[in-house]
Each structure stands twice: as C-alpha cells, then as structure tokens.
Amino acid sequence: MMLTPTMQRCVLHWGEMASRWGVSRSVAQIHALLFLSPEPLTAEDIAATLALARSNVSVSLKELQSWDLVHVTHVLGDRRDYFHARKDIWEVLTTIMDGRKKRELDPTVHLLRDCVNEAKRDADTPEPVKERIASMLEFLEELSTWYEQVRGIPRPTLIKLMRMGARVAKVAGN
Amino acid sequence: MMLTPTMQRCVLHWGEMASRWGVSRSVAQIHALLFLSPEPLTAEDIAATLALARSNVSVSLKELQSWDLVHVTHVLGDRRDYFHARKDIWEVLTTIMDGRKKRELDPTVHLLRDCVNEAKRDADTPEPVKERIASMLEFLEELSTWYEQVRGIPRPTLIKLMRMGARVAKVAGN
DNA sequence: CTGTCAGTTCAGGTATTTCTGAAAGTACGA
DNA sequence: TCGTACTTTCAGAAATACCTGAACTGACAG
Numbered sequence: 001m002m003l004t005p006t007m008q009r010c011v012l013h014w015g016e017m018a019s020r021w022g023v024s025r026s027v028a029q030i031h032a033l034l035f036l037s038p039e040p041l042t043a044e045d046i047a048a049t050l051a052l053a054r055s056n057v058s059v060s061l062k063e064l065q066s067w068d069l070v071h072v073t074h075v076l077g078d079r080r081d082y083f084h085a086r087k088d089i090w091e092v093l094t095t096i097m098d099g100r101k102k103r104e105l106d107p108t109v110h111l112l113r114d115c116v117n118e119a120k121r122d123a124d125t126p127e128p129v130k131e132r133i134a135s136m137l138e139f140l141e142e143l144s145t146w147y148e149q150v151r152g153i154p155r156p157t158l159i160k161l162m163r164m165g166a167r168v169a170k171v172a173g174n
Numbered sequence: 175m176m177l178t179p180t181m182q183r184c185v186l187h188w189g190e191m192a193s194r195w196g197v198s199r200s201v202a203q204i205h206a207l208l209f210l211s212p213e214p215l216t217a218e219d220i221a222a223t224l225a226l227a228r229s230n231v232s233v234s235l236k237e238l239q240s241w242d243l244v245h246v247t248h249v250l251g252d253r254r255d256y257f258h259a260r261k262d263i264w265e266v267l268t269t270i271m272d273g274r275k276k277r278e279l280d281p282t283v284h285l286l287r288d289c290v291n292e293a294k295r296d297a298d299t300p301e302p303v304k305e306r307i308a309s310m311l312e313f314l315e316e317l318s319t320w321y322e323q324v325r326g327i328p329r330p331t332l333i334k335l336m337r338m339g340a341r342v343a344k345v346a347g348n
Numbered sequence: 349c350t351g352t353c354a355g356t357t358c359a360g361g362t363a364t365t366t367c368t369g370a371a372a373g374t375a376c377g378a
Numbered sequence: 379t380c381g382t383a384c385t386t387t388c389a390g391a392a393a394t395a396c397c398t399g400a401a402c403t404g405a406c407a408g
Contacts, residue, residue, distance in 0.1 A: 006293050026367075079383070112184075169331050229356075
C-alpha cells in the first residue's frame with residue numbers, strides 16, 4: 001500500500017492529534033491507515049507503509065482490536081491476518097466514547113462515590129470540600145446516564161436532532 | 175493547606191485520569207487542588223501541598239490560566255499571587271471543551287479541507303480514499319457547528335434537555 | 349543602593365512511554 | 379517430524395514528556 005502525499009498528511013495529523021489525547025502515535029497512524037484503506041491490509045503491509053517495526057504493529061493492532069475499532073478477516077488460501085477498520089464515522093466516534101466512558105468515566109464515578117461515603121465518617125475534611133466532591137459526583141452521574149440515554153436513540157433520529165442544532169431547545173418548553 | 179486522605183485520593187485520581195487525556199499530572203493535580211480548595215492558594219502553598227517544585231507549579235499555573243480554568247487574585251498588603259479555579263462544574267467542562275475544540279478539532283477540520291482540495295488535482299489518491307476523507311470532513315464540520323449551536327443554549331434549558339434524556343427524540347418528529 | 353520576596357526561565361536530569369529486534373510461539377502442509 | 383509462514387512476546391534502546399534546581403528578573407521597602 002503506497003501512500004499518496006495527501007494520505008500521508010492525514011495519517012500524520014491523526015497521529016499528532018492522538019498523542020494529545022493520550023493515544024500512542026503508532027496506534028493512531030495504523031488506525032488512520034486502515035480507516036482510509038479501501039482494502040483490508042496485512043500487518044506486514046502496515047509495517048512497510050508506515051515504516052514501523054513489525055512487532056509494534058502487532059501490539060498496536062491488538063490495542064485497536066481491544067477498542068473494537070479494528071477487526072480481522074481472512075482470505076481463502078492465505079493464512080495471514082487481514083485487518084480492516086470500522087468505516088462508519090459515527091460508529092468510530094461512539095465506539096471510542098463507549099470505551100473511554102467505561103475506562104475513565106465509570107471508574108471516576110466509582111471513586112467519587114467512595115470518597116463521598118468516606119467523607120461522612122471523616123471530621124477533618126472541611127464541609128465545603130465535601131460538598132464540592134458530592135456535586136462533582138452528581139454531575140458525572142447525570143452526564144453518565146444522559147450518555148446512556150442518548151446512546152440508545154436510533155441513528156437517523158440522532159442525526160435529525162443534530163441537524164436541528166439549537167432548535168431542540170424548544171422541547172424544553174420555553 | 176493540609177490534604178485529608180479523602181482529598182488526596184481525589185487529587186491523585188484526577189492526576190491519573192489527566193495523563194490518559196494528554197494532560198500532565200502536575201497540571202491536573204494543581205487543578206484538582208484548586209478546585210477543591212475553598213480559599214485561593216499561593217503558588218508556594220500548592221508546591222508544599224503537592225510536593226512539587228516551585229517552578230513546576232509556576233509553569234503549570236500558566237498552563238491552567240491559558241485554558242482559562244484558573245485565575246489570579248490579590249490580597250491587600252500581600253504581593254503574592256493567589257490562585258483559584260472555576261468552581262462551577264458545568265463551566266469547567268465547557269471551558270475544557272471549548273479549548274480542545276479550538277486546539278484540536280478546528281485545526282483538524284482545516285487540514286482535512288486542505289486535503290480535500292488537494293485531492294481534486296491529485297490523480298494518484300484512489301477515489302474511495304478521497305470519499306472517505308471528504309466524509310470525515312463533513313462529519314467533523316457538522317459536529318463543530320452542532321457544538322457551537324448547543325453551546326449557545328442557556329444553561330437552565332440545557333439542564334432540562336439533559337434531564338429529558340432520550341425523550342428529546344420526540345421533537346425529531348417520530 | 350541594597351536586601352528580600354515573589355515569579356519566571358531554562359538547561360539538564362529523571363521518569364515514562366513508545367518502539368524495536370531478537371527470540372519464541374503457533375499453525376499448517378508435506 | 380520437519381520446514382515454512384506468520385504472529386506474539388518481551389527486554390532493553392530510543393524518544394519524549396515531565397519535572398527540578400539554579401540563576402535571573404522585577405518590584406518593593408528601608
């Protein structure tokens with residue numbers, strides 16, 4: 001798979017962005033490449049195209065699979081793994097958000113719940129701090145259930161809602 | 175400022191989370207501390223409480239100020255800077271999102287626009303790849319304008335909408 | 349002026365993450 | 379059972395991000 005200059009720019013930029021979001025550059029570049037590629041690619045292909053070590057590609061692909069962003073397919077009479085990425089951008093986004101929610105939001109809510117309980121039998125923590133922690137918890141819990149709800153709305157409806165922009169506000173009754 | 179064990183847990187966890195989101199640990203810890211603290215703190219205070227180098231605190235505070243999450247105040251007859259963080263969680267969230275949009279989403283849209291234009295006079299890039307880039311651009315542009323719109327909805331309305339959860343879907347007319 | 353206090357800058361050390369290459373593992377066909 | 383083709387593992391190298399300490403600046407009081 002040869003990269004045209006345009007494709008290169010995309011892949012490189014994707015890598016840059018990823019590192020600002022706590023994702024390793026290779027993982028992101030591989031994801032970008034698979035996202036763009038019309039055909040599934042082998043690990044070897046990817047390593048050659050992006051000039052990465054074969055082993056790095058292997059590990060990064062596992063990571064992407066654990067995020068459910070990349071899948072394996074096979075070709076008859078070929079025992080190599082062929083990798084392809086989800087192509088639907090909506091799905092890519094929701095998949096990433098689901099993952100981050102599970103790995104970051106949920107544990108944080110958990111911890112805050114602990115802290116709030118702990119704070120009850122804790123005379124040292126000043127009252128305003130306790131309140132702040134509690135309000136943080138409440139906020140994240142609301143955010144979390146809101147996300148679950150919205151996540152369940154069928155896509156076409158969601159797109160309609162999105163296109164409505166600020167006009168959705170009218171259902172709030174004012 | 176002495177940290178109670180509960181406060182410590184919060185601050186440390188905030189630091190962990192941050193590093194998964196591409197924010198340095200000290201920056202996040204300082205932010206957490208200021209967010210919890212009922213009173214504004216001096217840089218010296220912060221350094222002592224979190225056991226960080228004074229210079230690190232100085233730089234991190236600048237960073238937090240550049241994100242508009244932390245502000246300086248002064249006390250009469252005291253030339254030290256007192257720092258305090260936005261306490262309103264909604265505002266904290268929107269401020270962070272505004273920042274990330276400006277620093278990451280907008281430049282990405284820009285780049286993709288370039289790529290799409292470039293692709294027009296580029297015979298090498300395969301057609302399906304061009305389409306994929308274009309659809310990515312379109313998606314991010316939609317996301318971006320949607321965000322702008324929703325950002326403009328007054329907070330009480332937004333909260334109502336949020337509490338409605340999936341029921342907002344009914345305005346989409348089905 | 350001079351000394352002190354607060355804040356900033358930055359070169360360089362430290363820690364962490366990321367990546368690599370060699371070696372080991374696995375599956376399959378002959 | 380061996381050879382081949384492919385994949386995975388992992389110790390340590392390389393790159394990067396992060397933090398520190400020392401030196402500097404500037405503002406003020408005496």
